[in-house]
Amino acid sequence: MSLSFVAPPRRLLTITIDGRTVKVPEGATLLEACRQQGLDTPTLCYLENLAPVNVCRVCVVEVEGARVLVPSCSRKAEEGMVVHTDSERVRASRRSVLELLASSVDLSLAGPEVKRWMNRYRAEPERFGPAAPAAEDDRRDRARPGEHHAPEGQVAATVAQPVKLDNETYIRDYSRCILCYKCVEACGSEAQNTFAIAVAGRGFEARISTEFAVGLPDSACVYCGNCIGVCPTGALMFKSEYDLRQKGRWDEARQTVTTTICPYCGVGCNLELHVQDNEIVKVTSPLDHDITRGHLCVKGRFGYQFVQSRNGGDEGR
Ligand code: SF4
Numbered sequence: 001m002s003l004s005f006v007a008p009p010r011r012l013l014t015i016t017i018d019g020r021t022v023k024v025p026e027g028a029t030l031l032e033a034c035r036q037q038g039l040d041t042p043t044l045c046y047l048e049n050l051a052p053v054n055v056c057r058v059c060v061v062e063v064e065g066a067r068v069l070v071p072s073c074s075r076k077a078e079e080g081m082v083v084h085t086d087s088e089r090v091r092a093s094r095r096s097v098l099e100l101l102a103s104s105v106d107l108s109l110a111g112p113e114v115k116r117w118m119n120r121y122r123a124e125p126e127r128f129g130p131a132a133p134a135a136e137d138d139r140r141d142r143a144r145p146g147e148h149h150a151p152e153g154q155v156a157a158t159v160a161q162p163v164k165l166d167n168e169t170y171i172r173d174y175s176r177c178i179l180c181y182k183c184v185e186a187c188g189s190e191a192q193n194t195f196a197i198a199v200a201g202r203g204f205e206a207r208i209s210t211e212f213a214v215g216l217p218d219s220a221c222v223y224c225g226n227c228i229g230v231c232p233t234g235a236l237m238f239k240s241e242y243d244l245r246q247k248g249r250w251d252e253a254r255q256t257v258t259t260t261i262c263p264y265c266g267v268g269c270n271l272e273l274h275v276q277d278n279e280i281v282k283v284t285s286p287l288d289h290d291i292t293r294g295h296l297c298v299k300g301r302f303g304y305q306f307v308q309s310r311n312g313g314d315e316g317r
């Protein structure tokens with residue numbers, strides 16, 4: 001006889017979303033309830049395989065009786081809740097978040113949904129003026145709390161800075177970083193437990209950093225690439241993708257994605273091989289895989305060169 005674990009049924013709660021009475025399982029978040037209703041709720045720091053950190057606030061909704069807007073990605077539904085997802089308050093708040101981010105961060109490689117949300121909420125990042133000049137060298141890495149001064153209003157302050165190129169596996173372009181914390185979570189307790197990166201600085205000078213801002217080769221990084229896998233803006237990117245983009249040759253329309261099993265050990269991680277011109281250009285892993293939930297180790301993520309070696313990987317035999 002085989003024993004199988006069956007999750008106990010969950011009590012259904014009745015809540016109201018935008019005037020519609022709906023039933024959701026106890027423990028569901030308001031975001032899950034909205035998605036169940038087909039409502040396109042913007043999210044930036046939320047990802048299914050990470051614990052919510054509530055830092056971007058673009059997912060806020062209005063709950064009757066609550067003093068402030070609540071982040072739908074982490075707020076659990078409660079019996080009798082009355083929720084508004086498209087009130088003037090909600091729209092104004094989402095618009096502000098998107099405008100402030102888009103005026104200070106390069107969102108050109110963020111997913112198409114970000115552009116859709118900006119159009120929907122009529123975000124106008126250009127109203128803050130033209131972008132201020134990029135920071136030179138590692139100035140942002142050295143910034144100390146209290147050093148940031150309010151801009152004079154002629155230009156929009158930005159996080160623009162040089163790309164960090166210090167290893168052969170991936171690059172860090174913090175001009176594109178929205179400080180969603182996903183990489184910190186993936187490197188830390190949500191997946192890798194390496195804690196090679198964290199948030200340094202305060203206010204506008206807050207940034208993702210290694211310990212003492214050392215380069216990746218001198219940091220605790222083990223090159224699992226789980227931070228790249230969760231980054232929503234292209235701030236963290238395979239070096240292979242970066243090089244092809246620099247040459248103007250990156251073309252997703254010509255890429256195929258093949259799911260296979262990692263050959264290195266017996267865990268059985270799923271790999272998604274992105275192939276362009278008969279070469280693997282990056283490796284991802286599906287978020288819904290029971291074992292890895294999108295995360296890999298250095299071998300599965302970056303150890304694919306042997307597939308492409310001219311003599312079929314026979315060197316050294
Ligand atoms: S590659 Fe892995 S270990 Fe290195 S910073 Fe990213 S998540 Fe952390």
Ligand code: SF4
Binds near residue numbers: 180183231
């Ligand atoms: S580097 Fe990417 S994942 Fe990390 S905080 Fe910035 S945008 Fe988020």
Ligand code: FES
Binds near residue numbers: 043053071074
């Ligand atoms: S997605 Fe909910 S706070 Fe960021």
